[in-house]
Amino acid sequence: MEYFSVNRLELPKIISRLENQCSSPLGKDLVAQVQPLTDKNTIIALLEETTEAREIMRLYPTFSLGGIRDIRHSLWRVSRGAILITEELLAVLDTLEAVRGIKRFFGGIKEEFSHIRVWSNHLCELPEIQIAIKSAISEDGQVKDDASPELFRLRRRINEAQERIKTRLDNILRSPEHQKMLQELLITMRGDRYVLPVKQEYRSRFPGLVHDQSASGATLFIEPMSVVELNNDLRKFQLAEKREIEIILAALTQKIVSCMPELENTLQSLARLDFIFAKGRLSQAMDGCQPGLNSEGLMNIKKGRHPLITGEVVPIDIHLGREFRVLVITGPNTGGKTVALKTVGLLCLMAQCGLHIPAEPGTELAIFQSIFADIGDEQSIEQSLSTFSGHMTNIVGIIKKIKLPSLVLLDELGAGTDPVEGSALAIAILKKLHSLQAHTIATTHYSELKAFAYNTPGVENASVEFDPVTLRPTYRLLIGMPGRSNAFEIASRLGLDPEVVEEARSLISRDELEIGGLLEDLESKRNSLVQDQEETERIREELAVLQNDLEAEKRKLHEKEERIIAEAYRRSELIIKNGREEIFSLIKVLQGQMEETDRREQEKA
Structure with missing residues (x-):
């Protein structure tokens, strides 16, 4: 049974504004679950976490949850045995780096923020996954040459094969005999094979394999026979490279599999943090407060x-x-x-x-x-x-x-x-x-x-x-x-x-006219009373200011009195100390004189 008229009171419009404040789909999914609650303790906790988010944004305006990526679908694929592609692994890396930034932030501030810290404490940085992905994949989504020794070796062989093919094709392009047969003096590719654009009429005089032709049919894209074996070698190395990349990606995916519980908990905590700070931003936007x-x-x-x-x-x-x-x-x-x-x-x-x-x-x-x-x-x-x-x-x-x-x-x-x-x-x-x-x-x-x-x-x-x-x-x-x-x-x-x-007035009953007059008189008196209250409030505020000034002056006098007494005490202590030292010096002098007198009397005797 529906107990809240949310649509008539336009709550969905507020929810839509809250959704727009989220930094990621993770938080937006939690916003979609928002509904009025009736348990007092739960509501107070939700309000307090919103207050904490608002306070963090006030004290630390540069704090952000930027970098969070929605990797839930990737984790779902991993749970079903799929191997992640480089873009998915970079999304995992971005998310973990965002986690690292959040953890570092909360580790460096002194305020408690107990509600939000509960969720930040649940975040897992997983540095071993970050290091592994960074070591293997570049920022543009390519597997690095040094991701494995085998990949490094294969890519070197690929580069060498490509250079040999280009060298041989360059020789053909520079040959006067072949230049007249070519539509253009350039090397191009068709289906991962290096080819040359040959005029249709020279097909029988240019030995090689036809891979394609132009729309008009005037140009054939032919792989010269002299590079067929080189292209075969190149293709072999490229296939081996692809297999090695799959091995590398599978190894990275397996690292993620081993940390699935931590990643899933981290995503839940990130979703909650995104949701909480969205509430804080909404509060900030409408100058809200916690009731x-x-x-x-x-x-x-x-x-x-x-x-x-x-x-x-x-x-x-x-x-x-x-x-x-x-x-x-x-x-x-x-x-x-x-x-x-x-x-x-x-x-x-x-x-x-x-x-x-x-x-x-x-x-x-x-x-x-x-x-x-x-x-x-x-x-x-x-x-x-x-x-x-x-x-x-x-x-x-x-x-x-x-x-x-x-x-x-x-x-x-x-x-x-x-x-x-x-x-x-x-x-x-x-x-x-x-x-x-x-x-x-x-x-x-x-x-x-x-x-x-x-x-x-x-x-x-x-x-x-x-x-x-x-x-x-x-x-x-x-x-x-x-x-x-x-x-x-x-x-x-x-x-x-x-x-x-x-x-019109005559058509209104006398009682109603009297009531209208009474209401007018009441409203006039109310306005007068409001003015009196405002004047009273103004006087009260002025008295409060005067009282504060007097209290401040009283505190200053008291502090000055304490300083004078302390200074007098310090000086008296100093005088007593100096007098005591002078007395001790005199006593020592007298003792020395008495000892000298005794010594002389003994010598005379």
């Missing part, structure tokens, strides 16, 4: 941004699960209600896939066992469903499949039918989801849902802010404030006849 996680259904998104929206994105702050589990968002069209829904859903899915989210540090998300979304026009011609029927079909399925804790996102709940019935149905659906303890965010245009949210414990109003001066939405989400349509203000500013506007 906190909890199992209590608490969500607090700070400055969350939808990662698929290009251009300037207005971040949203939204919280759910503590004072209320159901949030009803109202406001004008194109005001950002649907984007807010998608942002919440997509960020939750990304976090449960182990990906960083584009939000401020301090953001906390709940781990949901199911995340459902009913967003967009669900009209289906094939299934003969209207927009309303399509939405209802989705909602029925959601209610049946809810697995707690669950997040349910409903766009334009109750739309597509009679407003009275639609609003009543929307309230009933929200009550049902509330009774099921599902975390729910719903957008709507119905005023009745504002009153429902206001009067129902555990349900809260929210709105997307609209600037009546510029006639444009600000895209800011305001929790605790129901939205207004602003239809009359917009119509007036767009130039509609004031009499028409007043006539």
Whole structure:
């Protein structure tokens, strides 16, 4: 059963971006397996490894996983007895050299990076394979002459045979007798045999074997009889060379066979490292962070941004699960209600896939066992469903499949039918989801849902802010404030006849007008409160700066006091030491004088 609306919330587009960040097909195959998880410890580990990758790229921007090659097919061929060709062996060499670079990097840094080191520690450099391949195969994919003594000997014989053949053919080219028979004075090859281009009319006068002719038939490519035996010798040496190369490649392949377990484990670790650093690069690209996680259904998104929206994105702050589990968002069209829904859903899915989210540090998300979304026009011609029927079909399925804790996102709940019935149905659906303890965010245009949210414990109003001066939405989400349509203000500013506007106002009930005025007054007070809060925050920041300055000054005075005391102590110690040394010197002088006096008295006696 499907418990996550990944397609409606566009998670596959994020996965595609993650795939583009991979350095090799190894990592891309792991990206294809990404899906939302529900085990908290597993998700935290995935997030932490992403954080480590991001930190490594910050501290060591030149680090890279370049050089990794996908050699899985080559290893599969080896396991079935095939002999690898030179290109495949060079791919193995490139991969092992990349491994050596990764091992050297992690061996030379002091940071722990415990999650990533687990995978780097599993890498095997296999230096004996590297040395063997380097010794036998050149960078351009050719087996080196000194790959074996036999190959060296055969290639020397081949070169000697080729020189003898060319010398003999050069003699023919320089012969006046034969020059008139030749179409061109050049040596060419047909089927690994050296031949000369002979004119058709001289075929009977030029002894040799015909190997080919031109398209017009005017030129025959003839192997002169004088070089047939030399060409045979050359062919014999070339076949022996081919057999020796196969022996060399087979020996190299056997070395790989002996290290198959280490190579397979290394490829798995490389795939994981590529995947982890792809997550880190994606986080870097969207300025993401690691969110906190909890199992209590608490969500607090700070400055969350939808990662698929290009251009300037207005971040949203939204919280759910503590004072209320159901949030009803109202406001004008194109005001950002649907984007807010998608942002919440997509960020939750990304976090449960182990990906960083584009939000401020301090953001906390709940781990949901199911995340459902009913967003967009669900009209289906094939299934003969209207927009309303399509939405209802989705909602029925959601209610049946809810697995707690669950997040349910409903766009334009109750739309597509009679407003009275639609609003009543929307309230009933929200009550049902509330009774099921599902975390729910719903957008709507119905005023009745504002009153429902206001009067129902555990349900809260929210709105997307609209600037009546510029006639444009600000895209800011305001929790605790129901939205207004602003239809009359917009119509007036767009130039509609004031009499028409007043006539429209008269058709609205007095209660609704009072509610509108109340909302306008609340919004004005809220704006004033926001300004006061911003001023308070500014003063708090200034006080914090002053406090830090005072603390710093206090520390400086304390350090200066300690230095003065230490200096005074040092000088007093020095004075005492010098005084003690002077006393000892005087005592020695006095003792010497007393001894001298005693000696003289003894002499007199």
